[in-house]
Amino acid sequence: MPELPEVETSKRGITPHIINQPVCDVILRHTKLRWPIPQDLLTHIQNEKVISLERRAKYILINFSTGTLLIHLGMSGNLRICPLNSAPQKHDHADFIFTHCLLRFTDPRRFGAILWLGRHPESSSLLNKLGPEPLDDKFNSRYLYTLAKGRKIPVKQFIMDQKVVTGVGNIYATEALFMVGINPTRSAGNISLKRYQLLVEAIKEILTQAIKQGGTTLKDFVGSDGKPGYFQQTLHVYGKAGEECPNCETALKTVKLAARTTVYCPQCQK
Ligand SMILES: [Zn+2]
Structure with a gap:
């Protein structure tokens, strides 16, 4: 199961490829993950630039001016940067298409999640009860x-x-x-x-x-x-x-x- 370091590593790995880049399209091949991927996801992020990426617990938060996209890798998920038009494999459930590359979400066991949190991600039920980050000074x-x-x-x-x-x-x-x-x-x-x-x-x-x-x-x-x-x-x-x-x-x-x-x-x- 990806733990905090893997999630942080994923976030750091994908950040330079997608920061300040607009999302051109989203391809959803399998929307039944731990929770369904919202069908209207594209309407929130199409042509919107990625402003920043954060990690909170084991969630990756991708921030746009319109709101925040949450990605959870679940038990077996991963995120990869692939060249445009890379052929999808069996468990590649979602692609976020940027102008120069695509961000691919792969999850064989489908315990991961892709959710739209809107403009107030901190009040989401997934985030609002979490304790401090282990690397934060509040954790002492x-x-x-x-x-x-x-x-x-x-x-x-x-x-x-x-x-x-x-x-x-x-x-x-x-x-x-x-x-x-x-x-x-x-x-x-x-x-x-x-x-x-x-x-x-x-x-x-x-x-x-x-x-x-x-x-x-x-x-x-x-x-x-x-x-x-x-x-x-x-x-x-x-x-x-x-x-x-x-x-x-x-x-x-x-x-x-x-x-x-x-x-x-x-x-x-x-
Ligand atoms: Zn011993």
Whole structure:
């Protein structure tokens, strides 16, 4: 699943190709994604220039003077810049045609989304309940510690809650908890301010590194230039259940938290 670094990488990859460019046409081949693509999409953006691109959580927001287009990559989606008239493949559901290139949305599992948010995107139900961005200063140890007070849910589930902080997916939550030696099943309310400080720093560091390196290599993701990222080689515990802990050689264990498989070292993570 594309996580925050892949989405940020996609946004950065496509931006120079479409910024300040007008949309000539939109071709929709399959409109039944997670939610239907609005049929009147073209009327909002035809001949309108892309003013800016942003990422909020795992959403890419493409801003026009007429409003904001939201793209979500879902489980398996990707965005690529292709030459004009590139022949579509089976899962290429939408093309945004610009004068020199096209922006192609591909999504084999169709859990992604393309939605028109109009002029007040921040009031959209998808965006208005989101917590701070993990790389923003608002996401800090005091914030997490205060919010966690009295909460019994496992800390991993807590930091993956989009209302707490956006875009910390399974890979990065698993890795960050390992880096700071916190057991993922520990209650969120039972962690000191000092440990939250370490955790916040680890989350920021790991996401920054992943963005730098172009996102993780997961089978469904390719960068907007078609090259896969290569962060996965540097993962310590994610996807390594049963292997030895890189610190202490204890066999790594798994536990299911909120239906997500979590790998951890029972020796190093307390
Ligand atoms: Zn260990």
